[in-house]
Amino acid sequence: MEIPYNVELREDTGLYNSKLGIWLFLASEIMLFGGLFSAYILLRTGAPVWPPIGADGHSVLHMLKETVPHATFNTIVLIGSSVTMVMAWVSLKQKELSKYKMYMGITIACACIFLIVKYFEYSHKIHEGFVPAHDTYMALYFTLTGLHGLHIIGGIIVLAYFWGPGFKMWGLEPERFTNRIEVVGLYWHFVDLVWIFLFPVLYLLN
Amino acid sequence: MSNSHNNESFWRKYIFSTDHKIIGIQYGITALLFLFIGFSLMMVMRWQLAYPDTAVPFVGGLVKWLADLNGFASDGNLPADLYNVFGAMHGTIMIFLGVVPLVVGAFGNYIVPLQIGAPDMAFPKLNMSSYWVYFVGGIIMLFSFFLPGGAANSGWTSYPPLADIATTGQTFWLIGMVFLITSSLLGSINIIVTIVQLRAEGMTWMRLPFFVWTQFVTSFLLVLAFPPLEAAGIFQLMDRVFGTSFFLPSGLVVGGQALQVSGGGSPLLWQHLFWFLAHPEVYVLILPGMGVVAEIIANNTRKPIWGYKSLVYSVVFLGFMSFVVWAHHMFLTGMGQAMSNFFQTTTMIISVPSVIILSCLMLSLWGGSIRLNTPMLFALGWIPMFGIGGLTGLPLGLSTPDIHLHDTYYVIGHFHYVVAPGTIFAIFAGIYYWFPKITGKMLNETLGKVHFYFSFIFMNGIFWPMLIQGLAGVSRRLADGGTSYAHAQDVLFWNEIMSYSAWLLAVAQIPFIYNLINSMLKERDEKPDANPWKATTVEWTDTTSPPMGHGNFEKAPVVHRGPYEYSVPGEASDFTPQTQS
Numbered sequence: 001m002e003i004p005y006n007v008e009l010r011e012d013t014g015l016y017n018s019k020l021g022i023w024l025f026l027a028s029e030i031m032l033f034g035g036l037f038s039a040y041i042l043l044r045t046g047a048p049v050w051p052p053i054g055a056d057g058h059s060v061l062h063m064l065k066e067t068v069p070h071a072t073f074n075t076i077v078l079i080g081s082s083v084t085m086v087m088a089w090v091s092l093k094q095k096e097l098s099k100y101k102m103y104m105g106i107t108i109a110c111a112c113i114f115l116i117v118k119y120f121e122y123s124h125k126i127h128e129g130f131v132p133a134h135d136t137y138m139a140l141y142f143t144l145t146g147l148h149g150l151h152i153i154g155g156i157i158v159l160a161y162f163w164g165p166g167f168k169m170w171g172l173e174p175e176r177f178t179n180r181i182e183v184v185g186l187y188w189h190f191v192d193l194v195w196i197f198l199f200p201v202l203y204l205l206n
Numbered sequence: 207m208s209n210s211h212n213n214e215s216f217w218r219k220y221i222f223s224t225d226h227k228i229i230g231i232q233y234g235i236t237a238l239l240f241l242f243i244g245f246s247l248m249m250v251m252r253w254q255l256a257y258p259d260t261a262v263p264f265v266g267g268l269v270k271w272l273a274d275l276n277g278f279a280s281d282g283n284l285p286a287d288l289y290n291v292f293g294a295m296h297g298t299i300m301i302f303l304g305v306v307p308l309v310v311g312a313f314g315n316y317i318v319p320l321q322i323g324a325p326d327m328a329f330p331k332l333n334m335s336s337y338w339v340y341f342v343g344g345i346i347m348l349f350s351f352f353l354p355g356g357a358a359n360s361g362w363t364s365y366p367p368l369a370d371i372a373t374t375g376q377t378f379w380l381i382g383m384v385f386l387i388t389s390s391l392l393g394s395i396n397i398i399v400t401i402v403q404l405r406a407e408g409m410t411w412m413r414l415p416f417f418v419w420t421q422f423v424t425s426f427l428l429v430l431a432f433p434p435l436e437a438a439g440i441f442q443l444m445d446r447v448f449g450t451s452f453f454l455p456s457g458l459v460v461g462g463q464a465l466q467v468s469g470g471g472s473p474l475l476w477q478h479l480f481w482f483l484a485h486p487e488v489y490v491l492i493l494p495g496m497g498v499v500a501e502i503i504a505n506n507t508r509k510p511i512w513g514y515k516s517l518v519y520s521v522v523f524l525g526f527m528s529f530v531v532w533a534h535h536m537f538l539t540g541m542g543q544a545m546s547n548f549f550q551t552t553t554m555i556i557s558v559p560s561v562i563i564l565s566c567l568m569l570s571l572w573g574g575s576i577r578l579n580t581p582m583l584f585a586l587g588w589i590p591m592f593g594i595g596g597l598t599g600l601p602l603g604l605s606t607p608d609i610h611l612h613d614t615y616y617v618i619g620h621f622h623y624v625v626a627p628g629t630i631f632a633i634f635a636g637i638y639y640w641f642p643k644i645t646g647k648m649l650n651e652t653l654g655k656v657h658f659y660f661s662f663i664f665m666n667g668i669f670w671p672m673l674i675q676g677l678a679g680v681s682r683r684l685a686d687g688g689t690s691y692a693h694a695q696d697v698l699f700w701n702e703i704m705s706y707s708a709w710l711l712a713v714a715q716i717p718f719i720y721n722l723i724n725s726m727l728k729e730r731d732e733k734p735d736a737n738p739w740k741a742t743t744v745e746w747t748d749t750t751s752p753p754m755g756h757g758n759f760e761k762a763p764v765v766h767r768g769p770y771e772y773s774v775p776g777e778a779s780d781f782t783p784q785t786q787s
Contacts, residue, residue: 021332025395028432
């Protein structure tokens with residue numbers, strides 16, 4: 001038994017199944033990050049100063065100014081990875097497999113670079129005593145960027161699968177494989193988009 | 207691929223199955239077990255409420271064993287700490303592990319693809335994983351009972367700051383919830399995609415059975431309302447594990463000691479995020495029930511459902527409005543009169559579509575040739591029960607009477623009328639109605655009627671007195687049921703009546719359980735009647751009972767008409783199947 005509209009489009013909706021599925025998933029993700037951002041708004045409007053001053057008498061403000069260049073670099077890396085993601089999909093549409101491999105590889109590499117920069121940012125902050133429990137800004141910072149980081153890690157796993165072992169599906173069902181890349185691409189753009197909101201909210205608006 | 211299921215191993219076929227029918231049954235059995243566990247917790251609590259601090263009969267040894275394990279003192283009675291655990295877990299289990307998996311996981315999974323003429327759900331593997339994620343979430347919740355300090359004990363609402371500083375059980379509760387939320391999310395995405403993409407040829411939106419519409423709206427509620435609770439759960443987990451202060455205000459003193467946290471958080475933040483889910487959740491519980499009742503009423507009055515379009519538009523509007531009423535749970539939190547005004551207005555507006563739905567179902571009875579079989583009895587019983595539940599909600603939705611009624615037994619009575627006789631009667635109705643489809647065997651009618659009449663009496667015996675106690679001002683969540691309060695003395699005698707009703711309600715389920723098992727073991731007819739209720743919808747008319755393995759239909763159904771064409775003038779029989787050209 002085959003499920004209909006796995007590959008071909010349904011006439012009256014103009015969709016294949018997993019495309020609708022991923023859009024619904026992204027809708028729920030918007031509600032998740034919407035909940036997180038509204039917590040940010042509520043806690044910030046209730047705070048006398050922002051970022052708040054912790055028990056040690058310091059706020060993280062001076063460190064944030066230092067890390068703006070890192071975060072800017074990361075923003076550029078992620079936007080770049082979104083572009084290469086689209087290129088990977090287009091290459092498949094044009095059946096240029098080596099180009100697909102290359103663009104997908106660059107996307108994964110960009111994601112890894114993002115995480116490495118993030119790792120140094122985290123360890124620097126923790127080293128200076130700015131742990132999640134320091135104040136509500138730090139709590140939000142680690143929770144929001146941490147969840148975003150988990151989404152990046154999830155993305156890397158899926159992308160690496162389609163770059164490596166999952167690629168053999170191309171030989172059997174090329175159209176279905178192309179659809180999968182489109183779907184994972186939509187997810188990847190969403191993860192980038194979240195960062196585009198996180199970057200100004202956490203680094204610039206202080 | 208065809209017929210490959212014949213050679214599948216037992217594990218592949220029944221345990222890790224990707225067939226929506228098997229998964230629906232798995233959901234159904236697991237959720238019924240959880241329903242039983244949640245009910246058992248309540249039966250023990252009802253002993254404590256009727257006869258405070260005396261040893262629980264029959265299961266006293268078990269209660270003492272659990273209390274010892276959790277570190278509470280007990281002589282076979284239910285200590286107050288354990289009462290709190292039972293109270294919190296009764297709510298959690300009933301809602302998240304019992305009713306939602308039953309109405310969405312079991313009924314949605316089994317019936318929706320059959321009713322729209324689809325071969326399976328859109329994503330069969332995802333369907334399997336959503337069941338197993340739910341299962342793991344349930345195991346985590348059950349396991350937490352055996353931790354020191356017991357399971358979660360801050361109420362099913364888990365309000366901080368109390369929940370932030372509660373025992374380890376609360377951490378397990380949060381982790382369990384993350385699993386349950388993920389499961390609901392995957393399941394509901396699957397249902398929406400199935401309804402949008404896999405409708406049979408000719409099954410246009412306005413030809414969908416009303417049950418499918420309710421599942422469609424319910425799934426949207428789950429997709430959009432659950433994630434904010436996931437966000438809140440992650441915050442609370444951070445508070446508990448990493449010592450952050452999302453929900454802890456500055457200057458909090460616990461047990462005479464200043465709490466060593468940074469502060470700056472907001473307990474109200476939790477309530478907003480929690481109720482943003484938990485109010486739509488009420489509609490998640492009740493909407494599929496409305497769908498089940500509508501199917502059964504149309505079938506057993508032998509006439510078209512009254513106002514199909516009004517029902518559909520009402521349920522869509524209701525789903526939309528359910529996102530903007532959440533803070534009517536928070537009138538007394540000091541969030542301000544402007545907020546209260548807004549939310550009491552939206553609350554009054556949302557009662558309009560509910561009343562339209564209820565009126566349509568009642569008007570459907572007008573002039574019908576009603577068959578009083580067991581599913582119909584439960585459906586008819588559902589109407590006044592849900593009506594009482596809805597009407598008793600109006601005073602709570604207005605901020606002034608809510609000052610008196612907030613957090614009293616009146617609230618408990620109100621929402622139990624909605625979800626206990628409300629939802630659960632619809633579930634029973636659905637089980638009696640679709641059992642012949644699932645197994646190819648009929649349930650015994652006499653036992654079914656015994657089950658209905660006694661359940662109907664005792665349900666009211668439990669929940670009606672709660673309204674009386676609540677109006678007298680008795681608070682909820684009191685481990686002694688109000689014994690130590692002067693103002694409660696006049697209404698205390700109701701506690702015994704309610705408790706006996708609860709235990710007798712359990713006895714009234716014996717004919718049901720016996721009926722289920724006995725009918726299941728019965729030899730199936732050689733060629734079971736595929737359509738014993740003479741229904742019009744696709745699941746009855748176009749496939750066998752039980753439906754064939756993977757694929758559901760011998761030949762893809764083609765739909766030519768609306769779902770409730772009963773007693774069409776000029777037709778030979780009093781029902782015209784949707785697939786009849």
